Amino acid sequence: MSRIAQVSRKTSETDIALTLNLDGKGEVSVVTGCGFLDHMLTLAGSHGGFDLALSAQGDTDVDFHHLVEDTGICMGQALDQALGDRAGIRRFADVMLPMDDALVSAALDLSGRSHLVFNVPVGRDRIGNLDTEAIEEFFVAFARHARVTLHINLVYGRNTHHVFEAAFKAFGRVLRDAVSLDPGRPGVPSTKGIL
Numbered sequence: 586m587s588r589i590a591q592v593s594r595k596t597s598e599t600d601i602a603l604t605l606n607l608d609g610k611g612e613v614s615v616v617t618g619c620g621f622l623d624h625m626l627t628l629a630g631s632h633g634g635f636d637l638a639l640s641a642q643g644d645t646d647v648d649f650h651h652l653v654e655d656t657g658i659c660m661g662q663a664l665d666q667a668l669g670d671r672a673g674i675r676r677f678a679d680v681m682l683p684m685d686d687a688l689v690s691a692a693l694d695l696s697g698r699s700h701l702v703f704n705v706p707v708g709r710d711r712i713g714n715l716d717t718e719a720i721e722e723f724f725v726a727f728a729r730h731a732r733v734t735l736h737i738n739l740v741y742g743r744n745t746h747h748v749f750e751a752a753f754k755a756f757g758r759v760l761r762d763a764v765s766l767d768p769g770r771p772g773v774p775s776t777k778g779i780l
């Protein structure tokens with residue numbers, strides 16, 4: 586059973602195409618035109634052990650908001666599609682991920698329900714050429730379209746680059762664990778029988 590999804594989405598604001606293989610080797614190629622987003626998604630894919638090929642173009646003459654948000658939408662759609670009926674997955678995962686001075690916790694439930702908790706206060710408004718507030722919009726869009734419950738909390742950390750790096754590594758690792766297959770439990774992991 587292959588767990589591969591292809592998504593392409595074109596609007597008047599962005600044009601995004603991606604292929605996601607949940608059972609890959611961490612081979613990642615991300616080109617969005619936003620260097621910091623490329624860096625973050627490369628970390629998530631690599632540490633998640635996914636194969637991810639993503640190209641995105643957007644109205645970055647406005648700002649990076651649409652590009653980042655729509656990339657989150659497409660990543661979420663791809664995960665939802667790749668998971669199919671969600672049978673056999675571990676479903677829940679959590680991780681505490683350090684990056685030098687920063688420590689981030691992430692918890693994930695591939696629940697079929699969309700909810701994001703994102704408590705990652707940072708001292709800088711911009712990182713590279715990206716508004717840091719756009720990063721929460723990525724995760725909002727992802728959780729909504731992947732139909733998952735995702736909590737990301739900054740425990741502590743001073744360096745903004747390290748904080749977001751820890752957040753995206755944690756995102757990758759928690760995804761990897763939650764989508765992994767539970768050999769002792771082949772059915773849909775819900776007492777309702779559906780996710």
Ligand SMILES: [Mn+2]
Nearest residue numbers: 624746747750
């Ligand atoms: Mn870095």
